[in-house]
Amino acid sequence: MAIPLSEAVSVLVRDGDVVALEGFTHLIPHAAGHELIRQGRRDLTLVRMTPDLVYDQLIGMGCARKLVFSWGGNPGVGSLHRLRDAVENGWPRPLELEEHSHAGMAAAYAAGAANLPFGVLRGYRGGDLRGHTRVATVTCPFTGEELAAVPAHRPDVGIVHAQRADRRGNVQLWGILGVQKEVVLASARSLVTVEEIVDELRPVPGATVLPSWTIDAVCVAPRGAHPSYAHGYYDRDNDFYVAWDAISRDRNSFQAWMNENVLSAVAA
Amino acid sequence: MNGYTADEMMAVEAARRIDDGTVCFVGIGLPSVAANLARRTHAPGCVLVYESGTIGAKPEALPLSIGDGELAETADTVVSVPEMFGYWLQGGRIDVGFLGAAQIDRYGNLNSTVIGTYDSPSVRLPGGGGAPEIALSVGDVFVMLRHSKRSFVEQLDFTTSLGDDVRVVVTDLGILEPVDLELTLVAVHPGVDPDAARAATGWELQVASDLRQTEPPTEAELNALRSLRPRTAA
Secondary structure, X not given: OXXXXXXXXXXXXXXXXXXXXXXXXXXXXXXXXXXHHHOOOOOEEEEEXXXXXXXXXXXXXXXXXXXXXXXXXXXXXXXXXXXXXXXXXXXXXXXXXXXXXXXXXXXXXXXXXXXXOEEEEOOOOOOOHHHOOOOEEEEOOOXXXXXXXXXXXXXXXXXXXXXXXXXXXXXXXXOOOOOHHHHHHHOOEEEEEEEEEEOOOOOOOOOEEEOHHHOOEEEEOOOOOOOOEEOOOEOOOHHHHHHHHHHHHOHHHHHHHHHHHHHOOOOO | OOOOXXXXXXXXXXHHOOOOOOEEEEOOOHHHHHHHHHHHOOOOOOEEEEOOOEXXXXXXXXXXXXOOHHHHHHOOEEOXXXXXXXXXXXXXXXXXXXXXXXXXXXXXXXXXXXXXXOOOEEEEOOOOOOHHHHXXXXXXXXXXXXXXXXXXXXXXXXXXXXXXXXEEEEOOOEEEEEEOXXXXXXXXXXXXXXHHXXXXXXXXXXXXXXXXXXXXXXXHXXXXXXXOOEOOOO
C-alpha cells in the first residue's frame, strides 16, 4: 500500500545515511529529493551517477557531507553552480568527493545488487582518477589479465521514481531504465515514488517490474520527476534545465527559489 | 556556398568521417549534431548510441540531454546503463566514440575533471562520465573542441582519458591527426591561416608538409544541419 511521501522519508532516511537517488536523465526523483530538503536531513552521503538539478539543490541546501558520482553537470547546459560552490568555496559546507567513471559506477551498483563485494571492469587505466578514488587492481585467475575493481555500492536507502504501481505495491517502469533496478536491489531500504496507482499493471514493451517485496515504501507523487520526465506521462522540461543555470548561479536567487518552490511547498 | 558558422563547419567535417553502418557512441552537443547530420546525409545506416542506453536512436530534433524521451522512442532497443557499459561498450561493439573536453594535450589526452589541482580546483568541471572507458573501448576516438590556448595546452591539469585511440581532432580552425603519436595540423578550414591555429595552440604545433584545406559545407549539408533544431524553446 502507498504511504505519504513525507511519512516514507521520515521513516526510511536518517541523518548521516548513504542515500542514492537515481534516474539517468529519465525518472529522476525530484519530489523525494525535495522532501529530504524539507525534512532538513543532514550529513548525507549522496550517491548518483549523474548528479543534476536535484543534487545541486540538496548540496546547496547543506544536506550533504559527501558526493559519490561520475558526472556532475547540467546536461546540455553547463555547470552545476551549487555543486561547484561547495567544492570550490566550501559553501554552504565543504563537500567530500568520491569520483568514478560511469562504467565504474554501473559496475558498483550491479555488484551491490548481486551481493558481491566489488564490481570488475576494464577501466580506470592510465588516467589520474585512480589516484583520487576507491579503485584497485585484480588479476583474472584464468587469463592473468589485470582488471579494475570498484567497491560495491550498498546504500542505506535507494530512491527512484517510476511510472506506476499496482495496489499491492508492484512497480512498473519503462523507457530509459538507467540503474533504477540495480539501486533498489543494492540498497538496504528502498523508496519508490510513482505517477499513479493502477488496478492492474498492463504489459508495456521494454518495461521492467520491481516486485513489491523488494521495496519498502511506494508513494504517489504525480509529476514527481519534474523537470525530468516520466515516459508516457510528461516530457522533460528542457526549458527549466536551461533556466536553472541563472537561478542557481547566485546564492541569493537560489535560496529565494528554494524557499518559494520547495520549503514552502507541501509534500505530495 | 558562404555564410556558415564555425560550429557548422566543425559538425560537417566530423560528420564526413562517419561511414554508413558505423556504430557511434555519441554525447550531447556538437558530436550529437555531427552524428545526426551524417545519418541525415551520406550515412543513413550509421547507428547512434547514447550512453543513456538508447541504441539506434533516430531523433527528429536534436536532444538537449542524452536521455531525452525521443531517443528512447526512436531507438532499436533501450538497455540499462550497466548493460550499456558492459555488453555494448566494453564488449567492443562500438566503432567510434566522440569526446569533448576542457583541455587536450599534444597526445590527445583529455581533461574534463578540474582546472587547478584536484583537491583545491579553481574550476570544478562536470567530470569524466563515460569518457575514460569510451577512450579505452571504442575503435576510434573523435574529439571535437574549439581551438584556443586555454584548451590546447602543454600540460593537462588532470588526465581524465587517454589519447591512445584518438584518430582526429576537429576544431573550428582545422583538423589535427596524430603523426608519430603527436597531434599535427593536417588541414585548415577555408580562409584559415595555419598560423592562426599555431597561435591558438599551447604547444609548438606541427603542421603537415602537405597541409590540406577542408571543403566548405555544401548546400545539402547546411540544409540538413539547419533542419535539426534543439528541442527547447530557450
